[in-house]
Amino acid sequence: MPERAPAPRPDAPHDGEADEVVTAVLTASRLLVAVSARSLASVEETLTLPQFRMLVVLSTRGPMNISRLGTHLDVIPSTAMRMVERLTGAGMLERELNPGNRREILIRLTAEGRRVVDAATDRRRAEIARIVGAMPPAHRTALVEALRAFSEAGDEPPVAEQAAPARTGTDMRW
């Protein structure tokens, strides 16, 4: 392993307070992942997380071709291809020949696919809402603002070293 020096290090290594924040974030992120997995499992036992992500992309962005679909999921076309085949076989997707361009094929959700997405999404939001509901109300508002600030701060393109698409063990990126 190349001990490549990490480019971004704009902050002091061991600041007690910063450590506290980082730990809080990491802990919360673990909970969030667990919630997602649970919600999905409760709706569709046979659906994997990558498959669910594909349905979600099609649901929120509308029909698109295999390559673009793969791009949204950070996988190469061949992977997207096989996933589409499986989900088509499961009745959740359908392929539509694009009349204007015969080398592209539009992939779209079927009614069944949309049903699954909606059910899982509702379930996840409900689970998160349940957890939030168990928080002291004062913390709820603080959470919204703090998370917004956090998301905003993290939105910036990852400093340097963005070039590599970074090999994908990257599952569960709902």
Added chain:
Amino acid sequence: MPERAPAPRPDAPHDGEADEVVTAVLTASRLLVAVSARSLASVEETLTLPQFRMLVVLSTRGPMNISRLGTHLDVIPSTAMRMVERLTGAGMLERELNPGNRREILIRLTAEGRRVVDAATDRRRAEIARIVGAMPPAHRTALVEALRAFSEAGDEPPVAEQAAPARTGTDMRW
């Protein structure tokens, strides 16, 4: 300890404020997962996320047998078995025959395995710290408290099977 609702309603009401919180949480969670994937990829291209999780479990909980290891990762023994084989082949794990009980085998990290875990963990904490550092300081403290309340509200482990946190806190797992 906050007044965590003893009987959380299984169905959450969809009032505007709750929706806001849920949306903020979902948005932040996407960012967190992306950060995790990036950090791992930047340290070890050949390591998958499940493999990394296995190393982390062994790092934070110490050596254990295949079955328990699988339990911590939510996979069945055969899956854990094969993962151990691969990671052993990669020089990150080693098997130790248990003298007191010949039907169990202890799996432990090698120095190389520990190095990988530490590097990836440091990298991830650094990335999060970078994001947090870009937040207004006032929001930082609010974030800690709010996330703690959130994690606590959602911490409903089936059993209390967590031993004392062996090392430097933060058993963030993946």
Added chain:
DNA sequence: CGGCATGTTTGCATTATGCAATACAAATCA
């Protein structure tokens, strides 16, 4: 038309996973 770019498929290899069956070892029972 001929080459280049864009998209889709296939072939091949590896990892992750679950289920079922097997092989041992330890514990329990009759």
Added chain:
DNA sequence: TGATTTGTATTGCATAATGCAAACATGCCG
């Protein structure tokens, strides 16, 4: 103590997710 049951590890078999490279198909240009 010998037979049965239980706990672990391991192997066989099957499917999904992935990447890379190569084979095709189609659209565009000069």
